[in-house]
Amino acid sequence: MYDILVIGGGLSGGLPAAAYLQKAGLKVLLLEANSELGTFCCTHETWPQVLDSPHVGVSFAGNSPVIADLELEKYGFDFKVSPVILGTTYRDGTNALICQEPERTRENFAKHSERDGDRMFGIQTRIHETMVEYNSLSSFSPHPDPSKLDRIYELCAYAMGYSVDEMMNMTGPELCERTFETDACRQILMTPVAFWEHGAPFARGQGAFGVTFALYYTTGVAIGGNEAQVDALTACFLDYGGTIWTSCTVDEIFVENGRATGVRLSDRSIYPNLVIEASKGVISNAGVPETRRMVTPSVLEAADPMLASRMREWKMSLRGSHVTSWLLDRKLDWKSSDFDPLINDAILTYRAFDSWEGTKKYMVDMLGNDTRKASGHLLEFTYSAPVDRTAISPSGEVVLRAEECFPYPLHGLGGPEAWDGDIRHELLANRNKMMTQLVKDWDESVLDQYDWTPLDNWRLNRSAKFGQVVGGDFSEDQWIMGRMPYRMPIKGLYMSNGVWPVGLSWMAAGYNAAQVVAEDAGVRDQSWWTNKPYEWYAQNLDRLLTPLGVDSDVFAQEAL
Incomplete structure (x- = not known):
């Protein structure tokens, strides 16, 4: 018998939770339906000798205490960052950059307006x-937790220079309009929020909070591709005695006398129909619809009718x-580099609209499920070449990855199967x-391309229903207090997907799930489990930064 069963070995929720609990002394079995862990954080050679991390193109792990708590560097995790945290590039040849150094950010913004x-x-x-305080309260705390909201709002208001009452009465666009006078500076703050x-x-x-929340991100990449983060977590988990079973789909979570006691594997698993018991609990990282299926709706309704209703209608x-x-035969050269050349060193860049009114219209079109109208306005680019020499072929070929977000149903275009x-x-x-x-010389530089639709993404990741890869829509009713609780109303049942905050690669969902399980199991008091969010990043930033001005030719020579 195991102490804890973890269903789903995802990077954001399942794998870090398992590693923390195993290191804390519990006996943990990690069950993954696919053939490997971290399915949605793959890195591979789509083209020979060029690394491609298509689904997790950038890592937000710098925000996280996990790197220090679990000593991921000891297990091979090599994290690097750019001088640019976030950039936007515009068709008018300008750009906006949020940099590691506030003075460098001011210099870029001042090109638009002093x-x-x-x-x-x-x-x-x-x-x-x-x-540190904001990330601790907002992201690395198990929510829903109303006791922390007042301080979160105070920190948002302080950061943006408004009162709490003013912030609570502003939408995201209104906050940007009141704060900045130029379109470019408004738009860069709206881009992550417009990704919902x-x-x-x-x-x-909620909208004003979302704008501020995005400013608390750090960005970087794992050297050798972002799957290296999965590999480091896996090595840590195994080093402390954890057990991993892949190709094991869970058909049912058993609930006896109001408590989760184990699971039954499906007949498609390598151990068909096997029943596995858990003495202390089960963590589901499989998402809301899959968890509802595994527990069975009637059991959830008996435990908490309101929560069962939310799960049934989960958006x-x-x-x-x-x-x-895209496979490119040369380093990326944005046309807006003539405005500020530092954008060519960015690993996270957005194509962000042509006007401020266009920004708001895009979000309306998304809410209206209009795929054609929403397309072409907001693209998230990730490009690891400026910081990861291993991602570049000996002849200097590189990969640029772009993501657009669309309503899944394709109303008026034939339905979901039209993907x-x-x-x-x-x-x-x-x-x-x-x-x-x-991009300068785009047509001449593109050698090949490959794409994954929302339907492809759902096929790859069963928890990503409709191609939704962040655990469910962050709509007005599915915000902090409307997300899944880490402790479910059934004793011994925990969630690490569909929770607050958004999953992503900072591993906050897994960290928070591990906290509540460890508290319930009486193993939370660990001398090593004491690091705070962001502190590791701040203390090591000088060595994480890549020198400026290094181009693909130098990368290629060093890779040989």
Whole structure:
């Protein structure tokens, strides 16, 4: 018998939870339906000798205490960052950059407006001042927890320079309009929010919070591809005696006398129909719809009718991910590098609209389920070459990855099955047309391309229903207090998917799930489990930064 069963070995929720609990002294079995862990954080050679991390193109692990707590560097995790945390590039040849150094951010913003540069310098300075406390309360705490909300709101208001009452009465766009006078500086703050990962942009309070939340991110990549983060967590888990079974799909979570006691594997597993017992609990990282299926709705309804109703109506179709990887024969050179050349060192960049009104219209079109109208306006680019020499072929070929988010149903275009038809090719052709306006010599540099539709993503990851890869829509009613609780109403049953905050690669969901399980099991008091969010990143930033001005030719020579 095991102490804890973890269903799903995902990077954000299942694997880190398992590693923490195993290191804390519990006996943990990790069950994964696919043939390997971290299915959605794969790194492979889509093209020979060039690394491609198509689904997790950038890592937010720098925010996390996990790197220090689990000593991931000892297990081979080599994390590097760019001088640019986040950039946006525009068709008018300009860009906006949020940099590691607030003074460098001010310099870029001041190219648009001296006033906006000064405003952003003040905001980013206050963000740095409150990074540890904010991340601890907002992201690395098990929610729903109303006791922490007041302080979270106070920190948001302080960072942005408003009162709490003002913040609670502003939408995301209103906050940007009141804070900055130029479109470019407004748009860079809206881009992560417009990806619907932090809340509803047009909801008062929630939208303003979402804008601020995105400013507390760090960005980087794992050397050798982001799957190296999965490998390091796996090595840690196994080093402390953990057990992994892959190709094991769970058909049922057993609940006896109001408590989760174990699981039964499906007849498609390598151990068909095997029953496995758990003395202390079961963690589901399989997502809301799959968890509801495994527990059975009637059991959930008996435990908590309101939560069962929310699970039944859980929304996941707003933002399916459509991902493209391009093979380029040279380093990326944005047209806006003539405006500020530092953008070529960015690993996370957005194509972010042509106007402020266009920004708001895009979000309305998303809410209206209009895929064609929503396409071509917001693309998230990840590009590891500036910091990871191993991602570049000996002849200097590199990969650029782009993600667009679309409503899954394709209303008026044939329904979801149309993703296997012409719509994917139409959207990809439009994307390439846009790229010619953003990148120098685009047509000459592209050697090949490959794309994953929302339907492809769902096929790859059973928890990503409708291609929704962040655990469910962050709509107004599925925000902090509307997400799944880490402790479910059934004793011994825990969630690490569909929770707050968004999953991503900072491993917050797994960290939080491990906290509540460890508390319930009486093993939370560990001398090593004491690190705070962001501190490791701040203490090591100098060695994590890659020198400026290193191009693909140098990378290629060093790789030989």
